[in-house]
Every structure is written in C-alpha cells, then in structure tokens.
Amino acid sequence: MSPLLEIQGLRTVFRSAGGDIAAVDGVSLEVPRGRTLGIVGESGCGKSMLSLSVMRLVPPPGRVAAGRVLLEGRDLLTLSTSEMRAVRGGQVAMIFQEPMTSLNPVHPIGLQITEAMRAHDPRASTAELRDRAIAALERVRIPAPTRRYDEFPHQLSGGMRQRVMIAMALACKPKLLIADEPTTALDVTVQAQILDLLRDLQAETGMSIILITHDLGVVAEMADEVAVMYAGRVAERASARDLFGSPQHPYTLGLLGSVPRLDEDRDRLLAIEGAVPPPFALPQGCRFNPRCPFAIEACTAAQPPLEEIEPGHFAACIRAPVESAVELAR
Structure with missing residues (x-):
C-alpha cells in the first residue's frame, strides 16, 4: 500500500x-x-x-x-x-x-x-x-x-x-x-x-x-517508525523497535544514553557535549562530527548520505554500523 x-x-x-x-x-x-x-x-x-x-x-x-x-x-x-x-x-x-x-x-x-x-x-x-x-x-x-x-x-x-x-x-x-x-x-x-x-x-x-x-x-x-533529526537533516530512520534496540548513529546513541533507566545502575548519565550548531555556522562534513565520540578525520570531508544499514534501517554515518554502540549507550 x-x-x-x-x-x-x-x-x-x-x-x-x-x-x-x-x-x-x-x-x-x-x-x-x-x-x-x-x-x-x-x-x-x-x-x-x-x-x-x-x-x-x-x-x-x-x-x-x-x-x-x-x-x-x-x-x-x-x-x-x-x-x-x-x-x-x-x-x-x-x-x-x-x-x-x-x-x-x-x-x-x-x-x-x-x-x-x-x-x-x-x-x-x-x-x-x-x-x-x-x-x-x-x-x-x-x-x-x-x-x-x-x-x-x-x-x-x-x-x-x-x-x-x-x-x-x-x-x-x-x-x-x-x-x-x-x-x-x-x-x-x-x-x-x-x-x-x-x-x-x-x-x-x-x-x-x-x-x-x-x-x-x-x-x-x-x-511505529522513528526519524532522528540533527541540524536540519535526518540522521537515522528505522522502526521504533530497531531504533531503540539497535541504534546505529552516534547521535541516537547519545540521546538514548542520556535517558535514565530503572533496569541499570549508573553513577551518571551519558551527556552529548556541546550544542546543535546554528544553520548559519554548520561544520564541514558530518554536522555531528564536532560532538561525536566516534569522529575520525574522514568525517570532516563530506556530509554522509542517509544509507540503508540493515533492511528498513537507515543512518547517515560513515562509521555505521557502530560496533561499540551498546557500550557507548551504557
């Protein structure tokens, strides 16, 4: 349909x-x-x-x-x-x-x-x-x-x-x-x-x-479906089950890591350093790279396209799928 x-x-x-x-x-x-x-x-x-x-x-x-x-x-x-x-x-x-x-x-x-x-x-x-x-x-x-x-x-x-x-x-x-x-x-x-x-x-x-x-x-x-936006663009898009169960963009990981959970004992929550850049002062390459713990030099070269990482799961990140996603979220 x-x-x-x-x-x-x-x-x-x-x-x-x-x-x-x-x-x-x-x-x-x-x-x-x-x-x-x-x-x-x-x-x-x-x-x-x-x-x-x-x-x-x-x-x-x-x-x-x-x-x-x-x-x-x-x-x-x-x-x-x-x-x-x-x-x-x-x-x-x-x-x-x-x-x-x-x-x-x-x-x-x-x-x-x-x-x-x-x-x-x-x-x-x-x-x-x-x-x-x-x-x-x-x-x-x-x-x-x-x-x-x-x-x-x-x-x-x-x-x-x-x-x-x-x-x-x-x-x-x-x-x-x-x-x-x-x-x-x-x-x-x-x-x-x-x-x-x-x-x-x-x-x-x-x-x-x-x-x-x-x-x-x-x-x-x-x-049912979730789109995560950052600096005017879609950073990640997937079903709610996949996005919460297996996030693939570092920004999504940071958002999920900042939410307190009753089933985990953590001394402090994960914080995303900095702030969303204003649209008149966007960084080179990936717009999240100045705040990203996974950023490498290649992240500043070009804005990554939103690509299908898994069936129905899209992320705009050259490092995706992020192998240490679960560890970072925790």
Missing part, C-alpha cells in the same frame, strides 16, 4: 544578508496509512520547521526552496492558496506546541472550534455546528462539554486546553494529524492521558500521525 504522505528532498531556507540559510535540508520521509511516525531531536534541529513546511505555514522570510510533499500523490507545494486552505484541517490538521498561545484568549473555545468547521462546511447551520463542536469536546473526554463550549481558554487547565486543540484538529476528520510537542509543559499524569487519547482516536478513525517531540519515552510508547 502506498504511503499517505511522502516528503521528498524537502529544503526550507531563510533569506539573510549572507545568502539563504537552510533550516530543513534535504529531508525525505514517508508516513504510512494508519501509522505513527515519531520525529525526535534536540531543540533547533528542524523538527517544527519541517511540520510548518508540510502545512505551508513557514513564516517569512522563510520559504520552501526545493522538494515535494505528496499527500496521496498530490503535491501540496504546487497547490494554490485556496486549495491549500481546503487541505488544512480537512485532510491534514496540526496541534501546535503551546495551546495557551495557539487559542485566541478573547473568544470562547466553542466558537473557535466551530470556526474551523464552518471553513470546511459553510452550509451548516449555527445550531448544527454547535452540536458538532460539543460532540467533539465530548469525544476528547472533556467533562461537561456543553458548559465548556462557552468558556474561555484561561478558564481551562493546560491539559484541558490541549484537549481543545485536539478536538479542533480532529473536528473535520483529517487523514493526517501533525502533533508538535503535544505533551509539553504537562504533568506526567495528564501527559499519559493525552497520549492514550491520541492512540484511541487513531484506532477509531484510522488517521496517520506525525508526532514531533524531544521526549524519547513518548516516542517509544506511541511511534
């Missing part, structure tokens, strides 16, 4: 005095139907910019300079503004990072949900839209949805606001949901509830999900 979404060679740049700076640089990914793709990496690696590029919401002076985004074979980057407006919400929906700033503070949440519905069904009556919005709130397990319909964002908790964002995103039954850090700033209990909700809704509707996060625990629980 063909994938629902195909991203091919996507490159998003920002114009500067020194020329174009790439925030997303040649990313290629696939999202199967009814499956979840997790995208992980440190802040500044290009995860959110990738999602905004798919939705064609890149803020100026940014622009998508190259590549294709195929939704069921239809290139979203070639659509007119009105055609793309019909795709957003109707076929592809997005949950943004911070619900408090994504929701309009001066309008009741019910009005904001019905506004999205009306955009895709202008002939529906106000009463019909109200009933559908209340049903959407009930669907995401918000208690007393009829009363909540008339409340403002500041009257809801962080978890409730996140549920409103999910209700709004799913109001028009999209085929693909992009969830950008859907559990940020939520306590562990509410985070588990949100993840359970997304999983149940996916099983109910058959939608695909792109889950963007820096939390490896969330990825391990939710994702």
Whole structure:
C-alpha cells in the first residue's frame, strides 16, 4: 500500500544578508496509512520547521526552496492558496506546541472550534455546528462539554486546553494529524492521558500521525517508525523497535544514553557535549562530527548520505554500523 504522505528532498531556507540559510535540508520521509511516525531531536534541529513546511505555514522570510510533499500523490507545494486552505484541517490538521498561545484568549473555545468547521462546511447551520463542536469536546473526554463550549481558554487547565486543540484538529476528520510537542509543559499524569487519547482516536478513525517531540519515552510508547533529526537533516530512520534496540548513529546513541533507566545502575548519565550548531555556522562534513565520540578525520570531508544499514534501517554515518554502540549507550 502506498504511503499517505511522502516528503521528498524537502529544503526550507531563510533569506539573510549572507545568502539563504537552510533550516530543513534535504529531508525525505514517508508516513504510512494508519501509522505513527515519531520525529525526535534536540531543540533547533528542524523538527517544527519541517511540520510548518508540510502545512505551508513557514513564516517569512522563510520559504520552501526545493522538494515535494505528496499527500496521496498530490503535491501540496504546487497547490494554490485556496486549495491549500481546503487541505488544512480537512485532510491534514496540526496541534501546535503551546495551546495557551495557539487559542485566541478573547473568544470562547466553542466558537473557535466551530470556526474551523464552518471553513470546511459553510452550509451548516449555527445550531448544527454547535452540536458538532460539543460532540467533539465530548469525544476528547472533556467533562461537561456543553458548559465548556462557552468558556474561555484561561478558564481551562493546560491539559484541558490541549484537549481543545485536539478536538479542533480532529473536528473535520483529517487523514493526517501533525502533533508538535503535544505533551509539553504537562504533568506526567495528564501527559499519559493525552497520549492514550491520541492512540484511541487513531484506532477509531484510522488517521496517520506525525508526532514531533524531544521526549524519547513518548516516542517509544506511541511511534511505529522513528526519524532522528540533527541540524536540519535526518540522521537515522528505522522502526521504533530497531531504533531503540539497535541504534546505529552516534547521535541516537547519545540521546538514548542520556535517558535514565530503572533496569541499570549508573553513577551518571551519558551527556552529548556541546550544542546543535546554528544553520548559519554548520561544520564541514558530518554536522555531528564536532560532538561525536566516534569522529575520525574522514568525517570532516563530506556530509554522509542517509544509507540503508540493515533492511528498513537507515543512518547517515560513515562509521555505521557502530560496533561499540551498546557500550557507548551504557
């Protein structure tokens, strides 16, 4: 079966005095139907910019300079503004990072949900839209949805606001949901509830999900496939089982080694030295080589391509497969 979404060679740049700076640089990914793709990496690696590029919401002076985004074979980057407006919400929906700033503070949440519905069904009556919005709130397990319909964002908790964002995103039954850090700033209990909700809704509707996060625990629980991004590029891509069981890129090893584990007794966690380089000051060769414990002189010669190391397991590293991967992770 063909994938629902195909991203091919996507490159998003920002114009500067020194020329174009790439925030997303040649990313290629696939999202199967009814499956979840997790995208992980440190802040500044290009995860959110990738999602905004798919939705064609890149803020100026940014622009998508190259590549294709195929939704069921239809290139979203070639659509007119009105055609793309019909795709957003109707076929592809997005949950943004911070619900408090994504929701309009001066309008009741019910009005904001019905506004999205009306955009895709202008002939529906106000009463019909109200009933559908209340049903959407009930669907995401918000208690007393009829009363909540008339409340403002500041009257809801962080978890409730996140549920409103999910209700709004799913109001028009999209085929693909992009969830950008859907559990940020939520306590562990509410985070588990949100993840359970997304999983149940996916099983109910058959939608695909792109889950963007820096939390490896969330990825391990939710994702079928995982792509690890670093400095605007995909460093490693594999099934969740293979990536967590046998990581092949040093950056992935570092991320996994920095997570505390209950089944191991370690004096200290592994730390990745340094920080993600800014897109205007990328190192020569492999972009991870200044922070990589496996780096050799050849790593500075050229940017390694994303190659298949094992069936379905891709890594952009000339040292892969890393023989001492398990030892480094520990």
